[in-house]
Amino acid sequence: MTDLTDRLLDMTVGIVANYVSSNRLNADEIGGFIKSVHQSLATAGTAIVEDKAAKTLRDAEVRKLITPQGIRSLIDGRTFKSLRRHIGAHGYTPESYREAFGLPVDFPMVAAVYSAERSASAKAMGLGAGGRQGKKAKVQQKPKLKRRQARER
The missing domain is CATH 1.10.10.1550 (ROS/MUCR transcriptional regulator protein)
Structure with a gap:
């Protein structure tokens, strides 16, 4: 846990130092800025629960x-x-x-x-007019006989 805390403090110090070196900040605003950066880094990656x-x-x-x-x-x-x-x-x-x-x-x-x-x-084109149709029953046909069988009869 201390390793994570150390890394968090190092990142906070780095971000604040870079920001302050290139932007003007009043002395009384620096403490709040450090706190907000640290809090943002600490809560990064956690899920936000919405109402x-x-x-x-x-x-x-x-x-x-x-x-x-x-x-x-x-x-x-x-x-x-x-x-x-x-x-x-x-x-x-x-x-x-x-x-x-x-x-x-x-x-x-x-x-x-x-x-x-x-x-x-779609109705004008004839789509959906018949609804679902079941498979048509196949009519039983007599089995076709081979030529030899037909001659022998």
Whole structure:
């Protein structure tokens, strides 16, 4: 433990000395600066626990994000017909996006109008008209006879 403490003090002294040599600092500010550098180095690499209550959005805020024409992104505030590609470009999956911004599990990724347009165009092309069809039963045919067997009959 003392080895870690010694290394921490050495790094603190090095950082403070380099900073003070090239920047002006009042004598009364140096103590606070040393303390903040030491504390920053001591807590580096530890997980930061965020308050879940502050992270979740209220229902009214979530409703404002969803309009029939588009869905507003919480990343940059722009409106999109489909959020999938946008959030994927920022390293999110739909599940991780919902979790990161405290959205409900049923938060849509596609705008209602866009979804209806896609559905209508797919139906116009004949997609999904028949639904799932089971495998057709094969009709039993008589086994084909070889030529010799056919002549002998």
